[in-house]
Amino acid sequence: xxxxxxxxxxxxxxxxxxxxxxxxxxxxxxxxxxxxxxxxxxxxxxxxxxxxxxxxxxxxxxxxxxxxxxxxxxxxxxxxxxxxxxxxxxxxxxxxxxxxxxxxxxxxxxxxxxxxxxxxxxxxxxxxxxxxxxxxxxxxxxxxxxxxxxxxxxxxxxxxxx
Amino acid sequence: xxxxxxxxxxxxxxxxxxxxxxxxxxxxxxxxxxxxxxxxxxxxxxxxxxxxxxxxxxxxxxxxxxxxxxxxxxxxxxxxxxxxxxxxxxxxxxxxxxxxxxxxxxxxxxxxxxxxxxxxxxxxxxxxxxxxxxxxxxxxxxxxxxxxxxxxxxxxxxxxxxxxxxxxxxxxxxxxxxxxxxxxxxxxxxxxxxxxxxxxxxxxxxxxxxxxxxxxxxxxxxxxxxxxxxxxxxxxxxxxxxxxxxxxxxxxxxxxxxxxxxxxxxxxxxxxxxxxxxxxxxxxxxxxxxxxxxxxxxxxxxxxxxxxxxxxxxxxxxxxxxxxxxxxxxxxxxxxxxxxxxxxxxxxxxxxxxxxxxxxxxxxxxxxxxxxxxxxxxxxxxxxxxxxxxxxxxxxxxxxxxxxxxxxxxxxxxxxxxxxxxxxxxxxxxxxxxxxxxxxxxxxxxxxxxxxxxxxxxxxxxxxxxxxxxxxxxxxxxxxxxxxxxxxxxxxxxxxxxxxxxxxxxxxxxxxxxxxxxxxxxxxxxxxxxxxxxxxxxxxxxxxxxxxxxx
Ligand code: SF4
Numbered sequence: 001x002x003x004x005x006x007x008x009x010x011x012x013x014x015x016x017x018x019x020x021x022x023x024x025x026x027x028x029x030x031x032x033x034x035x036x037x038x039x040x041x042x043x044x045x046x047x048x049x050x051x052x053x054x055x056x057x058x059x060x061x062x063x064x065x066x067x068x069x070x071x072x073x074x075x076x077x078x079x080x081x082x083x084x085x086x087x088x089x090x091x092x093x094x095x096x097x098x099x100x101x102x103x104x105x106x107x108x109x110x111x112x113x114x115x116x117x118x119x120x121x122x123x124x125x126x127x128x129x130x131x132x133x134x135x136x137x138x139x140x141x142x143x144x145x146x147x148x149x150x151x152x153x154x155x156x157x158x159x160x161x162x
Numbered sequence: 163x164x165x166x167x168x169x170x171x172x173x174x175x176x177x178x179x180x181x182x183x184x185x186x187x188x189x190x191x192x193x194x195x196x197x198x199x200x201x202x203x204x205x206x207x208x209x210x211x212x213x214x215x216x217x218x219x220x221x222x223x224x225x226x227x228x229x230x231x232x233x234x235x236x237x238x239x240x241x242x243x244x245x246x247x248x249x250x251x252x253x254x255x256x257x258x259x260x261x262x263x264x265x266x267x268x269x270x271x272x273x274x275x276x277x278x279x280x281x282x283x284x285x286x287x288x289x290x291x292x293x294x295x296x297x298x299x300x301x302x303x304x305x306x307x308x309x310x311x312x313x314x315x316x317x318x319x320x321x322x323x324x325x326x327x328x329x330x331x332x333x334x335x336x337x338x339x340x341x342x343x344x345x346x347x348x349x350x351x352x353x354x355x356x357x358x359x360x361x362x363x364x365x366x367x368x369x370x371x372x373x374x375x376x377x378x379x380x381x382x383x384x385x386x387x388x389x390x391x392x393x394x395x396x397x398x399x400x401x402x403x404x405x406x407x408x409x410x411x412x413x414x415x416x417x418x419x420x421x422x423x424x425x426x427x428x429x430x431x432x433x434x435x436x437x438x439x440x441x442x443x444x445x446x447x448x449x450x451x452x453x454x455x456x457x458x459x460x461x462x463x464x465x466x467x468x469x470x471x472x473x474x475x476x477x478x479x480x481x482x483x484x485x486x487x488x489x490x491x492x493x494x495x496x497x498x499x500x501x502x503x504x505x506x507x508x509x510x511x512x513x514x515x516x517x518x519x520x521x522x523x524x525x526x527x528x529x530x531x532x533x534x535x536x537x538x539x540x541x542x543x544x545x546x547x548x549x550x551x552x553x554x555x556x557x558x559x560x561x562x563x564x565x566x567x568x569x570x571x572x573x574x575x576x577x578x579x580x581x582x583x584x585x586x587x588x589x590x591x592x593x594x595x596x597x598x599x600x601x602x603x604x605x606x607x608x609x610x611x612x613x614x615x616x617x618x619x620x621x622x623x624x625x626x627x628x629x630x631x632x633x634x635x636x637x638x639x640x641x642x643x644x645x646x647x648x649x650x651x652x653x654x655x656x657x658x659x660x661x662x663x664x665x666x667x668x669x670x671x672x673x674x675x676x677x678x679x680x681x682x683x684x685x686x687x688x689x690x691x692x693x694x695x696x697x698x699x700x701x702x703x704x705x706x707x708x709x710x711x712x713x
Contacts, residue, residue, distance in 0.1 A: 058401075083200055083283060085323025089401050092320055097435060113184065113201055120319035136192075143180045146173045148313045150440045151320065157440065158169050158313065159447040 002134055004115075005103070005125040007141055009134055014074060016055055016107055016127075032076050032107075035060060038068075046071065055107060058086030062093045069100050077123065079108035088121045095122030095152040115140035122152030163224050163532060164309050164454045166274045173316065174271040177278060181205050182264035189261070204322070206252075206280030207263055215582065216255045216263060217280040218270060222290035222308040222332075223251035223535040227522040230533055232273045234518035240266050245518070247503060247511040249575055249626060250329070251289050251535045252280055256582050278316060283324045285315035285396070289331045291339045292536040295455060296544050298492045299336035302351050302359055306451040307388060308332050310443070314389050321396045325403035326411040328396070329368075341537060341653035343367050343375045344629060346413045347395060354382045361388060365395055365425065366417025369623035374414040375657050379426035385448060387433075390441035394433035398425070457493075458530040458545060464495025467549035480555055482604065483566040488551070495548050499529075501541040501558060502565040502573065506598040509591045510576040511539030520561050528554050538575055538614075540568065570607045571615060571676075572598055575626055579619030579636060580643070586619035588636025588643035593617060593672050600673035610680055613693045616651070629653035631694045632676060633660040643669045649679070649705060650697045661702055664710055678708045 003012045016032040022040035027033070032053040038045060045052060053074035056065070065075070075094065077087035087106070094100040105125040106118050115126060119141055128137045147155040166174075181201075188198040202208075206217035218233070225233075233253055237245045240262050241255045248254055258266060270276055279286055288308040295303045311330060315321070321328075333340040334351035342348035348364035361383050367376025383391055395413075404410045417425045474481045489498040501521060504510050513521070521541060525533045528550050529543035536542060546554060558564035567573045574597065577583065579590030594617065601607055616630030620637075627633035633648035645667055648660030667675050680693075682704050687696045697705070 058405075082197070083323050084405060085283075085321070085325075086401055086405075088320045088323065089397055111197060114323075117317075117319040117322055133192075144173065144176050144317065146169050146176070148169075148173070148316050149318060157447075159444065159450065162167065162169070162447075162450065 001127075003105075003125055003127050004134065004138055004141075007138075009138060012125075012127075014053060016076060032074060032105075035065070042068075056087075056090065058084055058090070060090070062090050062098065065094070066098055069094075069098060069102075072100075072102050074103045074105050074125075075100065076105040076107045076127075079106060079110055079114070082109045082111060082114065084109075088117060091118070091121035091123050092152045112137040112140035113143075116143045120147065120151040120153050120155070163226060164221075164305075164451065170313075171271075171274070174274070174276045174278070177205075177276060178264060178267045178271050181267055185260065185264050200282060200323075202263075203282035204279060204284060205263075205267070206277035207260075208281060209584075213257045214260050214263070216258050216266065216277060217248070218253050218255070218275060218277050219280045219287045220251050220253060220275075220535050221287060221312050222294070222305050223292055223537075224305065225533045225535065226273075227525040227531040227533065229273045229275055230518050230522040230525065232269060232275065234515040234522070236266055236269060237515040237518065243516075244512050244514045246509070246578065247513065247535050247539050247541070249537055249539060249577075249624065250287060251292075251537060252287060253535070254578075256578070281327070282322075283326050283328075284322050285318060285324075285328045285330065288312055288315070289329070289340055289345075289537065291333045291335050292534050292538075292542055293339060293489060293498055293544070294334065294534075295457070296491050296493075296496075296498055297335050297337075298490055300334050300492070301336075301353060302334045303452070303455050304332040304334035304349075304351055305455050306448065307349070307351075307361075307385075309451050309454070310388065310447070311392065314392070318396075321400055324396070324400055325405045326408070326413075328399075328413065330392075336655075338654045338657075339537065341626065341629065341657075343655075343657040344369055344373070344626070344653055345376065347392065348376050352382060358384070360384045363391060363395075365429075366414040366422065368412050368414040369626055369628050370412065371409055371621045371623075372415065373623070373628040373659050374418060375659070376414070377417070377422035379417075379422055379429060386443045386445070387437055389443055390437045390439070391429070391433055393436060393441055394429045397432050398428050402428075460493045460496060460545070461547060464493070464547045464549070467495060467547070470548040470551055473552040477552075479559075479566075480552060482608070483555055483564050484551065486566040486568045486570065486608075487564070489542075491545070497546050497548055497551060499543045499546045499551070499554060499558075500536070500568045501543065501563050502567055503540050503563075504567055504573045505562050505565045506572065506602065507595075509578075509581075510574050510594050513541070517561055517563060520557075521563070524554060524557060538568075538573060540573070566604065567607060569612045569614070571601055571610055571613045571680075572607060573614075575614070575616040575630070577618050577625035579617075579625075583619060583624075585622060586636065587621075587638035588619055588645065588669070590617045590619045590625060590634070590636060593634060593636075593645065593669070596670075596673045597676065600677065610683070611690075611692060613680075614652075615676075626653065627651075628659045629657065630660060631692075631697070632679065634672065637666050639666065645669065645672050647672075647675065647679075649702065650694065652694060663702070664706055667709075675709050679705050682708050 055076035363380040364376035534542040580586040617634040618625035629651040651660030
């Protein structure tokens with residue numbers, strides 16, 4: 001599968017496991033797990049695997065992840081619909097408040113015209129919805145050259161440049 | 163007024179190109195209707211009953227004459243020769259073709275205008291006091307703060323997909339002319355005990371299905387913290403506002419469910435994390451933006467004029483107009499002139515391209531080339547020398563722009579209703595017409611005095627009916643248009659929501675029922691009491707009894 005990561009199209013082998021009961025066996029190989037599953041099987045997972053990835057939805061309190069941030073290679077943020085903007089706040093909190101340095105990945109209803117905003121909130125990889133052209137989507141990162149406000153990227157409030 | 167620098171200009175230019183490409187992709191079938199909708203909405207483009215509707219932002223209502231001419235040009239070239247000024251100080255075009263919208267945006271960008279975030283679930287145009295900068299009762303000009311908020315909120319990466327639309331209003335005056343208390347965030351400039359000017363922040367006001375007056379959640383905050391505090395409110399709302407039910411998604415529901423105190427606590431907690439970071443406003447920036455709003459060069463001899471007084475004495479029509487349509491100015495010898503867009507035979511708030519051009523010329527000649535759009539859907543020339551008033555009045559009269567009805571019964575607020583809006587239950591423009599026809603006697607209107615009628619074609623309350631002294635709400639009863647009346651609403655400092663009069667009334671009865679309500683008022687009023695004050699004193703019963711007497 002191809003995704004956009006750090007402004008380029010790259011191959012990726014991290015599947016998202018959407019549904020998993022806490023009592024289900026631990027999946028083989030790389031997998032982006034539901035947060036609840038990871039939490040329930042935390043100790044076993046930490047023993048078994050060297051790399052860890054979870055996905056969270058908009059209703060999670062990002063502070064819950066605080067103690068485990070160092071374990072994750074990827075935190076995937078779910079956008080169940082284009083218009084559900086909660087994960088933009090999650091992304092900024094994870095980056096700016098909790099200092100998460102790993103990969104932040106957008107999954108779900110992820111389309112070209114959100115990418116500029118997502119990138120500014122600190123998301124650095126994007127699984128573009130399957131029916132869309134990923135090459136076209138890549139253009140979305142460059143819609144604007146000017147940013148009025150500070151966010152999780154390197155922008156400062158524009159007036160500081162004036 | 164504020165002037166774009168190269169950063170501001172680049173952003174609107176890039177926006178035009180972005181939207182041009184989005185429109186191209188939609189027309190080419192690369193974007194579905196569902197995918198295009200949020201994109202076009204962020205650009206103020208609705209698909210309405212008959213055609214698209216494009217809403218153009220007029221930040222805090224302020225226009226230069228050059229911008230007004232562009233609005234006229236767009237009405238002429240891309241629409242049917244008119245535009246509709248809305249209650250949020252914007253202008254709406256009802257007939258543009260989708261394919262031409264990118265070109266319209268490019269034309270707007272050439273005069274420092276745009277349609278960014280004029281709809282959609284994002285932070286909308288910040289509105290303000292229509293007399294900002296000139297009112298005698300003003301503590302400080304609110305517009306620099308509106309502009310600072312405009313820039314912060316434009317393409318805010320975190321808050322472009324909120325649970326619902328989000329509206330902010332700022333007022334710096336004693337009297338509230340910006341309906342601050344019924345906004346998602348309302349901001350009053352206030353002075354604290356030590357004489358420092360800052361902000362009182364309200365949150366969770368709003369109209370619609372479940373109207374609320376917004377409670378104050380931060381009675382005083384220093385100017386430097388304005389943006390960090392707004393960001394904290396928005397973050398709490400973005401994360402916790404309801405997204406499962408469109409009717410419960412506004413911040414007012416969240417504030418009400420949590421209680422104002424708990425909501426304020428959550429905001430405070432969030433704010434403590436960010437208040438001393440990069441969000442803290444530099445005084446330098448405040449000063450820079452304020453410098454754009456310094457007063458024009460007033461004529462120090464303006465007050466020596468005597469022609470105004472003699473005009474008032476010699477011409478009754480001029481004096482009627484002066485009584486209703488002038489507003490006092492903090493500089494002696496100057497007045498603000500309200501241009502009524504409520505002539506009897508037009509839809510409230512509409513202006514033709516010709517009128518817009520004409521008003522732009524008058525602004526150049528008489529008012530330092532500036533025009534203000536009001537929350538009541540009129541226009542203002544804010545800085546007119548009193549010696550020019552008579553000539554100006556004559557010129558306005560020529561183009562049917564001098565109806566002397568500001569603040570009176572026929573100065574109605576009215577949403578587009580069934581004639582244009584696909585959400586409407588009932589017409590509102592025909593009711594405005596009916597009211598105009600019944601109450602065409604100016605002496606009577608002047609005798610009745612200040613009565614604010616506000617009318618919406620459905621529960622969404624774009625016409626702010628809840629806060630009308632007389633509110634009119636269109637409802638649909640088995641496919642027939644009916645109207646629910648409320649009495650006693652206000653959107654000013656004494657904000658209140660109107661009380662229901664009783665069962666909805668038939669379309670052809672609306673003006674008659676208003677007549678009965680006014681009869682009761684005339685019988686009951688004491689001295690100079692306004693309608694609203696009489697209502698508050700005597701209550702609903704006499705009105706109700708009169709209106710429903712025959713049932
Ligand atoms: S109040 Fe209803 S009818 Fe009127 S403009 Fe708003 S949505 Fe349309």
